[in-house]
Amino acid sequence: MTQRSCRACGGWHDVDEPWPEACYGHFRINHNRSDLAAPTIIKDGIDAVQSQLTGKWYESKSSLRTEYKAHNVIELGNEAPKATPDVSNVKVTKDEIGRAYQKVKQGYKPAVHNEAVSLSGNGVEWH
Numbered sequence: 001m002t003q004r005s006c007r008a009c010g011g012w013h014d015v016d017e018p019w020p021e022a023c024y025g026h027f028r029i030n031h032n033r034s035d036l037a038a039p040t041i042i043k044d045g046i047d048a049v050q051s052q053l054t055g056k057w058y059e060s061k062s063s064l065r066t067e068y069k070a071h072n073v074i075e076l077g078n079e080a081p082k083a084t085p086d087v088s089n090v091k092v093t094k095d096e097i098g099r100a101y102q103k104v105k106q107g108y109k110p111a112v113h114n115e116a117v118s119l120s121g122n123g124v125e126w127h
């Protein structure tokens with residue numbers, strides 16, 4: 001039997017058993033924080049970074065983001081992953097299949113781009 005010290009209650013819990021619900025706070029503690037009380041400081045300064053947009057070098061996050069904003073570019077990296085839409089409940093009727101078949105038969109070719117199909121509600125919208 002292996003036990004682990006609990007940061008929430010201060011006791012010990014068996015790791016082979018489900019972690020007690022009352023002690024879930026154990027996992028919410030930021031492990032990078034010091035035990036000493038001090039504010040977290042997020043500085044504007046960074047090591048020199050080259051903009052992939054213009055090739056200019058920046059040592060300030062805010063000036064780099066100003067460039068992004070001026071060029072209408074979105075910075076990626078820290079966004080939370082989005083759940084993919086659940087398509088398991090999308091019902092396609094025989095009628096819709098028939099209409100789609102007729103469109104293709106008549107020469108229709110859908111435009112190819114990333115958002116060719118978007119799901120809204122229960123139906124499928126074609127753009």
Ligand SMILES: [Zn+2]
Pocket residue numbers: 006007008009010011012013020022023
């Ligand atoms: Zn505990």
